[in-house]
Amino acid sequence: MTRLVRRQGWVAGLLVLFVVLLVITRLIQPGYGSGDFGSLVRAVLPYAFAVAAQTIVVIGGGIDLSVGAMMALTSVTAASMMDGASEEYALFVVPFVLAMGLVLGAVNGMLIVVTRVPDIVVTLATLFVLQGAALLVLGAPGGAVAEWLRATIVGTVPIPGLPEISAWIPKALVLLVVCLCIIWIPLKRSKLGLSIYAIGSSELAAFRSGVPVARTKIIAYALSGLFAAMGGLALTMSTGIGAPIPGPYLLASVAAVVLGGVALGGGKGGLLGPIVAVFVLRLVRTDLTLLAIDPNVTAIIEGAIMVAVVMFGAFITMRGRQ
C-alpha cells in the first residue's frame, strides 16, 4: 500500500514538475501558446514510443538496447515502401511495419530465452544487426510518407463549441494516448501483465509459482518491438522521411524510464510515469532553446541531465538493494 502511494506520489510530482516547467516556459516566452504545445507533442511522439518500448522490457527485468535501431529500421522500411506509392498503399504499410516490429521484438526475446545470454548482450548484438539492416534498406536519409499519415499528427482535434480547449488537444497527443492505452490497459489488467511484473521482481520466484517465464519474456520483448515500430512510424510521420542512423533514443528512453519511477532492476512502476518524464525532458530542451542557447550546448546539457538522471537512478537502486 505504501509503495502504491509512493509511486502515485512520484507520478504526481512529475506532473507538478511538468506544469511548473510550462509556467517557466511562459515566463521566458510570453507568447508560448497552444501551437507551440502542439509542436512539443509532435517532437515528443517518437521519444514517447521509445520510452514505452523500454518501460515494458525494464518492468520485466530486462533492458532493450536495440530500441533506437529498431525505430530506425521500421522508419526506413515505412519511408521506402511509401516512396512513390499511392496514398491507399500506406493502409497496407502501417500494419506491415507494426507486425515487423512485433516479430523482430519476439526474435529478440527468443534469442534471450534460447541462448540464455543476458538481455544486455543479446540486444547489443541485435542493435548492430538492426542498424546494419536499416542501412541495407536505405543507404541515406530519404523515402516519403503518405499525406494522410502526416495529417494524423498535424493540427488539433476539433471539439464543437469549445475552441479554447480543443486548441490545447493536438492530434498527436490523442494518437499517443490511444496507441498506448490500447496496448497498456488490457495488458496491465491481464494475467500476462501480472506475469511481466512477476518475472521482473524475481524470475526464480515467478518460475516456481508457475509463471511461464520464457513465454512472458518473449511477449514482453515482442510488445516492446511493437512500440518501437510505432516510434519508427511516428518518426517517419513527423519528418516525412526515413533516416537509417538511430537517434539518441536509447539513452533518452533509459533516462525517462528511470526518471519515471521504474526501477532498473524490474518489477516496479507503470507506463504513466516514464511518459510524463519524457515530456519533462523534452520541455527542458524547449526551454533551453527558447533561452537562445546554442543548440550544440543544448545537446551537451541534455546529455548531462540524462546521465545524471541515470546515475541517480542507479544510486537509488543500489541503496534499495543494501
Next chain:
Amino acid sequence: MSTTAIQPVPFGRRLKRFMADRPLIPLIILLVILVVVLQILRPGIVNERWLANTIKFAIPLAILAGCQTMTMLTGGIDLSVGTVATMSAFIMATQVVNHDPAVAILIALVPAVLIGLVNGIGVGVFRVHPLIMTLGTSLIGTGCLQVYQRTVIASGAKIPPFLAWLGTGLTYGVPNALLLFVPIAVLIVLTLNRTGFGRLLYAVGDNEGAARLSGVRYWQVITALYVISSVLAGITGLLYIGLIKAPSLSLAEPLVLPSVAAAVIGGTSIFGGRGGYTGTIIGALILTVLTTLLTILQMPEGARRILFGLIVLFVTAAYLRIIEDR
C-alpha cells in the same frame, strides 16, 4: 586434462574442451583460413605490401579492442572509445596549428582523461551500467566536440609529420606503428598477467562480491581502469589520424563496433573474469582480414554491421555453452 587420456571422451566434447583451454589455436586457424580464402578469391593479393597494410589498419583497432578487453574483464564495456579517439585526434590536429606538437598532444589527452574519470566514477561509485554510462559520456563528448569545432573553424587543421610517419610509414617493409603498438601490447599483457592491478581486474569480474569482501576497493579499481581505457583510446586517436590524415567529427566512430567484436572473438568473456589481450590482437587481425574480404566481395556497410552483430551473439552463446559443459 589427464583424464582424457584414460577415458574415451566424445570427440565433440574433447574439441570443446580443447578450444576452451587453448582459445588461441582455433583463432589462429580461423585467421589462416581467412587469408587462404582471400588468396583464392584474388590470387596474388597476399604479399608483403598487403601484410604491412593489414597490420597498419589492425593496430588502431587492436588498441581500442584492448580498452574493451580490460573493461570486459571486469564485466564492463567502454563504448566511449570512439568518441574519445575522435576528440583527441581532432583537438590535436587543430591545436597543433598554434602550439608545439608535444603541447598539442597533451592538450588533446585532457578530455580523454576527463571522460575516463566521469565513466569510472559513474560505474564505480554510482554503479550505473557501464554500457549506458559510456554511451552517455560519448553523447556529451560529441556535443562538446561540435561546440569546440565552431571555435576553431577559422584556424584550420594539420597533422604533425611524425604522426603521419608513425601512422603510415614503413621501415624496411615493417609498419612504424608497431613502434607504438608493441610497447603498448606488452604493457597491457604484463599488466593483466603479472601485476596486482591485473589480478584485481580479473577478481572483480569473476566475483565482485568475493573481491569486495577480500578488501578490493572496487571504485578505485574501476575508476583507474576507465581512465586507462580512455587514455589508450586517446592515443589510438592520435595514431589513427596519422593513418587517415583527414580530421573529422566521426573519425573513429566506425571502429567502436569492431573493437567490441574483436575482444569477444579473442575469447574475452563479456561477463568478465575471463580472457586476455593476446586473443584480442588476433581477433583484431581476423576482423581486418574479414573486412578486406567483405570489401572484395563488395558487401555493403550494412551487411558488415549485421555480420559483426551476429559474431558477437554467436560467440557469446557458444562461450556460454562451453562453460556450462564443464
